[in-house]
Amino acid sequence: MSVTLTLHTQPEVPLEAECLSPDRLATLDQAGIAALPVLHGNRNMTVGDFFSVDGGKDLTVRIIGDLGRVKHVATGMSGGHLIIDGNIGSHLGLGMSGGEITVTGHAGDWVGPEMGGGRIVVRGDAGHMVGSAYRGSKVGMRGGEIIVHGRIGNEAGNGMRRGMIAVAADSGDFTGVNMIAGSIFVLGRLGARSGAGMKRGTIVSLHDAEVLPTYSYAACYHPVFLRHYLLRLRQLGLPVEEAHLGGRYRRWSGDSVELNRGEILLFAG
Amino acid sequence: MGDNIKIIENATCTFCGCVCDDMHLTVDLDEKKITKAKNACVLGRAWFAQHGIPDYPQATIGGKEASVEDAVEEAAQILAEAKFPIIYGLSDTTCEAQRHAVAIADLIHGCIDTTTSVCHGPSGIAFQGVGESTATLGEVKNRADFIMYWGGNPAESHPRHFTRYAVTTKGLYTPNGKKDRTVVLVDVRKTPSAPVADIFLSVKPGRDFELAWALRALVKGRKLDPSIEQVTGVSLATLEDLVDRMKNCRYGVLFFGMGLTMTRGRHFNSGAVLALTTDLNEFTHFVAKPVRGHGNVTGADNVLSWQTGYPFGVNFSRGFPRFNPGEFTTVDTLARGDADAALIIASDPASNFPRKAIEHLGAIPVIALDTKQTQTTNLARVAFITATYGINTAGTVYRMDDVPITLRKAFDSPYPTDEEILTAIRRRVQALCGGPAVPLRKVS
DSSP: OOEEEEEOSOOSSOEEOTTOOHHHHTTOOHHHHHTOEEEETTEEEEGGGTEEEEOOSOSEEEEESOBTTEESTTTTOOSSEEEEESOBOSSTTTTOOSSEEEESSOBOSOSSTTOOSSEEEESSOOOSOTTOOOTTOSOOOOSOEEEESSOOOTTTTTTOOSSEEEESSOOOTTTTTTOOSOEEEESSOOOTTTTTTOOSOEEEESSOOOOOTTOEEEEEEOOHHHHHHHHHHHHTTOOOOHHHHHOOEEEEEEOTTTTOOEEEEEEOO | OOSOEEEEEEEOOOSBTTOOOOEEEEEETTTTEEEEEETOOHHHHHHHHHOSOOOOOSEEETTEEOOHHHHHHHHHHHHHHOSSEEEEEOTTSOHHHHHHHHHHHHHHTOEEOOGGGGTTHHHHHHHHHHOOOOOOHHHHHHHOSEEEEESOOHHHHSTTIIIIIISSOOOSSOTTGGGGOEEEEEESSOOTTGGGOSEEEEOOTTOHHHHHHHHHHHHTTOOOOTTHHHHHSSOHHHHHHHHHHHHHOSEEEEEEOHHHHTSTTTHHHHHHHHHHHHHHTTTSEEEEEEOOOBTTHHHHHHHHHHHHSSSSOEEOTTSSOEEOTTTSSHHHHHHTTOOSEEEEESOOHHHHSOHHHHHHHHHSOEEEEESSOOHHHHHOSEEEEOOOBTTTBOEEEEOTTSOEEEEOOOSOOSSOOHHHHHHHHHHHHHHHHTOOOOOOOOOO
16 A cells, blocks of 8 residues: 655744655554654654655655655655655755655755665756765765756756756756766756866757867767667657757867866757 | 053954954043054954944843843743754854854754855865865965965955065065065956056956866866957966966965855855866965955854864754755755744844845844844844954954964953853753753853
């Protein structure tokens, strides 16, 4: 029987609920889930103080309500399916290694920070630092997929090592900053200074963009691998048009102040 | 002027981050005011002249005069009951007071943040991410032959920076002062600091990151397209000449200001100039220092760093310090409506924060400590008027180069010090929260 949590009391201050992860809830019955600890500001509370719990012992979990103030949901998630029916606060899927999270509303900052696997799908917009490294950490997302159907904020993929971030609309500044490897697809417009400090990896945009002076123009060509990626993104529901699949892309290589082995591919028609 | 005159030699000015400690103050003890401040700059003279003894109640609760004891009790109750309390300010008080603020944040499991988060906070993030090649201003004075100011206007904001520390001052290896130095200024417009510069680079607004990145590329020997001039406003030939000077200097210093940290790119702008400094150390000795504003904002960074491990934007909700600018910084916790109580020390966020943050500040119980009535003390549930640091209280402050300097008191104030109020609040909060009985330093 799947698990459904419905928010009945809106937290007055930020609520930290890393226990709300399918793999953790799968071993617990209704009472066990309601008794799990959460942190309401600086007070120890339980899941039951904020959510009504229906069902138990299942890897499919649905959370209903505006969870904009609820942070750290699905920290370290390793499997199962979490559906968030509404908005979600920051640090969603922190360090997750497997399973899938679907958010029907908007997500706060730090979606999938330092995640190693699994998939996060956000139907609305996501905040800053999507798939990023935490402050003081050199490595961000290490694997998995983050799909955002709206816009994303600044510093997406900061320090990203592996995996994929795909965004249907625009990205903020410093997309793919300090990227070590991995792939970022922005179907809208790239923010300023994308790829700053990038070592390797690929940033793709379906629009033209200003690139940093430390990038050099390489060629205008049709990268064969891109068609496969874009078809996959189309399967996932992102608005990829036929022209994008077979079109030509301007390739900029950089960042020359680092390894100079990264690339920014900009759709040229 | 009365007959009861006192001369204080080698006093310290705490107006700006220069923290000049060569003031000669003439104090009229009858009038309780400083009548002359020899060696002070125009800002320092105004600082000393404007601080007399105000005629405010020592404490108020809900706008009505109250005893300090009652106000401390009310403040402690507010903080102990709060679920997401925040502490903010701290840049215009002593390190001794700052210590107690950190202890209170720890006891009440709240957030602690300083005015650093709205000035050089991005530099704090950059120090953590990139690293800092640093020096004292004494080293700069004695050794530096290449001085670069980026995104700052010291002639108006830190008037003695040029004469006492960096440009015209004569040092051990710079016996001819300015003649032994090359001075470069990078800014979006010609400010009153420009005449002192041998080279002035007029960067296009919002293009500092591109300029720093281009300099990094040239230092590393990479080729740049001449179109860099359209991007940054500075020609490739000028950049190449600058890089040549930077690589061939004996001891270079890059001072950077809020023109870098508070424009688009923020911590990446600071990080870019810090990385540029690191790159230059392949060729010569080069250091970078932020030019700090408030008198003891550097002390606030130091106290928070040595007590929590992080310089600002620290949260203790879980009982241990966590650092996340944007999440735990005060503008953000207020604008999002997260905070449910605030302790503001020596700062006036109600007059300079974004409207949304001020609105929330007006909706929650606020405890404010300041030397005068401000918009923040006016909206505060509990307000304390305290003695001015460096004028009415002794203590320790940190100069912008992280050097601690001891303050000398000029004359007594009837008002309690920040340290005394915070110690009392800490003691009461400790009793209310049942925290560990940490021995407190005796306040003189």
